[in-house]
Amino acid sequence: MNALTPNISQMSPSDRELSEIAAILMTHAGIVLAPGKGSMVQSRLQKRLRALGxxxxxxxxxLVNSVDGLPERQEMISALTxxxxxxxxxNHHFETLQKEALPKLIAARGKRLRIWSAGCSNGQEAYSILMTAAETVREFDQSDIKLLATDIDPVMIRRGTQGVYSSSILEAVPAPLQKKYFQAAGADQQVVDRLRKRATFRELNIHSDWPMKGQFDIIFCRNMMIYFSPEAQNLLWKRFEKIxxxxxxxxxxxxERVPLDTGSKLVPAGITTYRLPAEGQ
Structure with missing residues (x-):
């Protein structure tokens, strides 16, 4: 780098540039970029500027706003997510899943269940759900339990599909479950096929149209709404209830809390847990 070349690591976006970046995030991902996030934007986007020269x-x-800017816009959203x-x-959610939700659903529906992990990140939530199901449902391998895992970040979707994690990440998994549901993959550990085949990972912008046709018996959407505007949150809660x-x-x-004073039919069913009553209840 010569004296005439800007040092990207020392460059900060102007207030106007921050405002434009925030508008892109809001328009294409529904994410609110709070004031005072200039240093965060700088630290995360400087790698993109450097990679692109x-x-x-x-x-x-x-570039991001140009006709050909979609790939980089996805990279930007990924970097700022x-x-x-x-x-x-x-863990209280998985205890409720094991002791309450799954037994009641299996009793009412049999062993055909559809589960959605929305905002799944790299798949740890999705596989935690499936491990809980495998430990709870008798003859799990003969059941028709399938999980859809979605995220806006294509990098996270690839990692979730692979299901490969470092040993340090697996410290949160009880030893018996590690032994049963993971296998060596070089220096790392990979989720076993019997669980991975139950999960389908797909890239999805939660604010766009949802391609799913059927309804879900269980939906996990945790710690994602906090990044959205109140208006976007209210709309999404209604969409989740509908599906x-x-x-x-x-x-x-x-x-997070679902607003129950807006005509919602959901009822509290545990700590930050809700249930849609069955017909006739």
């Missing part, structure tokens, strides 16, 4: 945020924004996840995160089958269960994040 761009010397300014202005040039980067112009927070992917925080752990196996069995908020939830009667008698189905909805699990949300620890700081």
């Amino acid at each position: 761009l010397s300014s945020y202005r040039a980067y924004i112009d 927070t992917n925080v996840t752990n196996f069995f995160r908020e 939830l089958a009667p008698g189905g269960w909805l699990f949300v994040g620890h700081s």
